[in-house]
Amino acid sequence: MTASTAPAPFAAAFAEPAGSPIRELFPYLSRPGMISLAGGYPSPSLFDAEGLAQAARQALLQGAGALQYGATEGLPALREALALQARERGMQAGAGDILVTTGSQQGFDLLVRVLVEPGDTVLVEVPAYPATLQALRLAQARILPVPMDEHGLQTDALAALLAGLPADQQPKLLYTVPNFSNPRGTLLAAQRRQALVRLALQHGFRVVEDDPYGELRFDGETGTPPPMPPTVRAVGEQLAPADSNPVVYLSSLSKTVAPALRVGWMLADAAVLRRCAVAKQTADLCTSPLTQTVAACYLQSGRYPATVQRARQEYQRRMQALVQGLASGDSGIRCSRPAGGMFVWASLDTRIEPQKLFDAAVAQGVIYVPGKAFYPQDPDLHTLRMSFAAPEVPQIEQAVQRLRTAVQQAG
Amino acid sequence: MTASTAPAPFAAAFAEPAGSPIRELFPYLSRPGMISLAGGYPSPSLFDAEGLAQAARQALLQGAGALQYGATEGLPALREALALQARERGMQAGAGDILVTTGSQQGFDLLVRVLVEPGDTVLVEVPAYPATLQALRLAQARILPVPMDEHGLQTDALAALLAGLPADQQPKLLYTVPNFSNPRGTLLAAQRRQALVRLALQHGFRVVEDDPYGELRFDGETGTPPPMPPTVRAVGEQLAPADSNPVVYLSSLSKTVAPALRVGWMLADAAVLRRCAVAKQTADLCTSPLTQTVAACYLQSGRYPATVQRARQEYQRRMQALVQGLASGDSGIRCSRPAGGMFVWASLDTRIEPQKLFDAAVAQGVIYVPGKAFYPQDPDLHTLRMSFAAPEVPQIEQAVQRLRTAVQQAG
Numbered sequence: 002m003t004a005s006t007a008p009a010p011f012a013a014a015f016a017e018p019a020g021s022p023i024r025e026l027f028p029y030l031s032r033p034g035m036i037s038l039a040g041g042y043p044s045p046s047l048f049d050a051e052g053l054a055q056a057a058r059q060a061l062l063q064g065a066g067a068l069q070y071g072a073t074e075g076l077p078a079l080r081e082a083l084a085l086q087a088r089e090r091g092m093q094a095g096a097g098d099i100l101v102t103t104g105s106q107q108g109f110d111l112l113v114r115v116l117v118e119p120g121d122t123v124l125v126e127v128p129a130y131p132a133t134l135q136a137l138r139l140a141q142a143r144i145l146p147v148p149m150d151e152h153g154l155q156t157d158a159l160a161a162l163l164a165g166l167p168a169d170q171q172p173k174l175l176y177t178v179p180n181f182s183n184p185r186g187t188l189l190a191a192q193r194r195q196a197l198v199r200l201a202l203q204h205g206f207r208v209v210e211d212d213p214y215g216e217l218r219f220d221g222e223t224g225t226p227p228p229m230p231p232t233v234r235a236v237g238e239q240l241a242p243a244d245s246n247p248v249v250y251l252s253s254l255s256k257t258v259a260p261a262l263r264v265g266w267m268l269a270d271a272a273v274l275r276r277c278a279v280a281k282q283t284a285d286l287c288t289s290p291l292t293q294t295v296a297a298c299y300l301q302s303g304r305y306p307a308t309v310q311r312a313r314q315e316y317q318r319r320m321q322a323l324v325q326g327l328a329s330g331d332s333g334i335r336c337s338r339p340a341g342g343m344f345v346w347a348s349l350d351t352r353i354e355p356q357k358l359f360d361a362a363v364a365q366g367v368i369y370v371p372g373k374a375f376y377p378q379d380p381d382l383h384t385l386r387m388s389f390a391a392p393e394v395p396q397i398e399q400a401v402q403r404l405r406t407a408v409q410q411a412g
Numbered sequence: 413m414t415a416s417t418a419p420a421p422f423a424a425a426f427a428e429p430a431g432s433p434i435r436e437l438f439p440y441l442s443r444p445g446m447i448s449l450a451g452g453y454p455s456p457s458l459f460d461a462e463g464l465a466q467a468a469r470q471a472l473l474q475g476a477g478a479l480q481y482g483a484t485e486g487l488p489a490l491r492e493a494l495a496l497q498a499r500e501r502g503m504q505a506g507a508g509d510i511l512v513t514t515g516s517q518q519g520f521d522l523l524v525r526v527l528v529e530p531g532d533t534v535l536v537e538v539p540a541y542p543a544t545l546q547a548l549r550l551a552q553a554r555i556l557p558v559p560m561d562e563h564g565l566q567t568d569a570l571a572a573l574l575a576g577l578p579a580d581q582q583p584k585l586l587y588t589v590p591n592f593s594n595p596r597g598t599l600l601a602a603q604r605r606q607a608l609v610r611l612a613l614q615h616g617f618r619v620v621e622d623d624p625y626g627e628l629r630f631d632g633e634t635g636t637p638p639p640m641p642p643t644v645r646a647v648g649e650q651l652a653p654a655d656s657n658p659v660v661y662l663s664s665l666s667k668t669v670a671p672a673l674r675v676g677w678m679l680a681d682a683a684v685l686r687r688c689a690v691a692k693q694t695a696d697l698c699t700s701p702l703t704q705t706v707a708a709c710y711l712q713s714g715r716y717p718a719t720v721q722r723a724r725q726e727y728q729r730r731m732q733a734l735v736q737g738l739a740s741g742d743s744g745i746r747c748s749r750p751a752g753g754m755f756v757w758a759s760l761d762t763r764i765e766p767q768k769l770f771d772a773a774v775a776q777g778v779i780y781v782p783g784k785a786f787y788p789q790d791p792d793l794h795t796l797r798m799s800f801a802a803p804e805v806p807q808i809e810q811a812v813q814r815l816r817t818a819v820q821q822a823g
Contacts, residue, residue, distance in 0.1 A: 006616035011683075045476030045479065048479045050476075058465075058469075064461055068459045069456055106696055115422055132694060203417060205417035205420050206419075282431070283543060285521070285674060
């Protein structure tokens with residue numbers, strides 16, 4: 002043994018870091034018979050395993066190209082295929098405007114690195130995706146919540162909030178999931194997209210438009226999906242001077258192809274993209290060229306549209322089972338029908354004690370995420386998030402019955 | 413158009429970030445006939461493409477498990493296989509002591525996040541891997557160089573340096589590549605490993621032992637590889653109290669299996685591992701479960717030892733072609749024979765003007781990395797790094813001829 006000094010302390014943000022509040026639910030998930038509405042995982046039954054196996058065979062035939070290091074920005078074939086997706090979603094994009102990221106989680110992380118310093122203000126629509134809140138907490142950002150309603154982020158409230166901020170607290174960034182938000186399931190209204198971009202330009206902040214769910218839109222009353230409003234980035238193209246679009250667009254293949262590829266992407270102006278590429282060099286050098294090649298082969302195979310269509314239809318059936326199940330009679334749990342995505346956000350009758358309901362639900366064999374995980378501060382405890390993506394319809398029907406029983410026990 | 417304010421500034425470290433100095437050489441690489449000694453890429457001819465294709469087929473047979481999200485710490489089967497590698501290298505490790513990282517680049521990045529705050533002192537053996545220097549610059553660390561000689565990091569110089577540091581500048585971390593360092597190719601002497609751990613314990617800093625090359629050791633004069641000294645982490649096990657080993661061990665499958673898997677790993681004590689897992693959640697949620705499954709299947713297939721053996725022998729042949737080629741007569745370029753790895757570090761005769769030599773070499777059709785890329789400050793400009801890993805022996809022989817011609821032109 003050597004005489005020793007106490008080891009140097011961890012960085013302040015990591016002195017006693019809290020893990021993900023959703024991960025804290027993991028121990029419950031392994032209980033026999035538990036039906037989980039808690040996860041944010043896509044349904045494995047919707048993965049196109051055959052198509053991906055074909056794509057993998059094709060990728061490995063490319064030999065060294067799929068096994069060696071690749072450029073930090075991403076493989077050319079994949080950047081081309083993703084730029085095409087961007088154009089199909091109504092945005093201007095060439096391969097050179099795309100940065101491939103290790104999931105869209107990394108896209109947000111890179112933006113935080115290149116933009117946010119401790120104490121900087123970042124606006125977040127609330128309720129918000131917990132990993133976004135965690136990334137901002139670890140970056141020691143000052144998180145300012147922007148309220149939402151059934152049409153997404155409230156731009157009037159945002160304007161009032163911005164008008165009241167002192168000059169030294171002007172925000173660097175605003176984070177939003179305009180299409181079928183996590184957890185609220187809302188679609189941001191078209192006129193609010195315009196208002197948001199105008200506010201960004203007036204106040205000089207950038208908007209992170211995180212869009213992993215946009216393709217999972219459900220049919221409207223006419224039996225076909227209603228048209229989507231333009232992406233916030235597309236609105237930025239109309240309103241901002243050339244090369245100074247304040248909107249950075251993030252998306253991912255995780256919800257529509259497979260999370261395990263860890264292929265996300267960023268579409269942004271050159272100044273942002275170049276800095277994120279520098280940050281990515283130190284973060285992981287490059288996203289797996291093997292999974293990038295699999296992704297490129299898969300997108301080129303022409304199977305993607307049918308895969309998305311299948312996911313859209315099946316998620317719609319599951320969503321309906323959940324929403325209709327809770328709507329009939331007085332369940333004590335109020336929710337509205339999301340127009341797409343993977344989540345239903347719900348409010349509890351005030352007569353229900355939230356912790357009692359959670360305990361009763363777990364005892365009944367159903368689990369969801371209590372709403373407090375989605376608030377940076379001042380949580381509305383009478384809320385919760387349910388995902389209908391992973392369980393099959395019969396399981397969802399049973400989950401609804403168990404929830405109803407739990408409400409009776411906790412009411 | 414909307415009246416607009418200038419966009420919020422980037423974080424200070426990203427105001428005008430320099431990219432990698434090695435990437436700046438990329439434009440030269442595409443010139444016809446260029447032989448590159450510049451890269452750090454393993455040889456694609458040594459990838460076990462057949463074995464990896466088998467492993468990929470097996471992985472995809474596992475269906476959803478290889479396509480879904482996975483635990484942030486890594487897939488259990490892979491953590492088991494990597495813990496076994498750690499034990500084979502003489503360290504204590506169970507699966508729970510391993511964090512799978514997206515390349516060992518991410519391992520270092522996570523450590524910087526959880527430990528280093530702007531202004532913190534970090535010790536780095538110099539000459540050093542440029543991406544390490546870049547990660548520390550972006551973290552706004554105060555980088556203190558520790559000199560090396562042919563036996564690696566000089567622990568006497570380190571002790572003197574530490575004794576002279578004021579209390580408020582004590583280091584948080586020390587970074588070393590003890591086995592066949594990049595760029596210097598040195599093997600850290602066994603007694604220096606002991607001295608290093610003692611200094612770490614006395615001064616309370618952690619040691620990052622980055623070991624991507626340790627298995628690529630060459631045969632000694634007896635025709636078999638000489639025994640390796642214990643890893644620095646193994647020395648830490650002997651000298652430190654239980655659960656406070658100051659050494660964090662990083663390794664990777666990039667140099668021996670394939671970089672495109674982006675599978676690296678960290679072996680560290682629980683306090684470090686837990687915080688790095690929290691940091692990884694916000695960085696990329698998890699390393700690709702698809703490439704993790706391929707890696708696990710590959711390691712379980714039993715093909716790994718023969719693959720490493722093939723790489724070892726071939727790299728030795730290439731190294732010899734380079735070192736012996738430069739050693740005969742007066743080449744003006746002095747280098748010593750590395751005992752393993754992928755790099756030869758060389759010094760130039762003072763009569764040679766370094767920039768003139770670089771220009772002449774490029775004109776002759778050979779490229780290397782000028783030494784200045786490997787210094788945080790005060791570079792020795794009469795140095796350079798050559799990698800013998802990627803070109804075949806005949807190409808290396810031709811590269812040596814071209815270098816000799818360039819020296820004559822620049823001398």
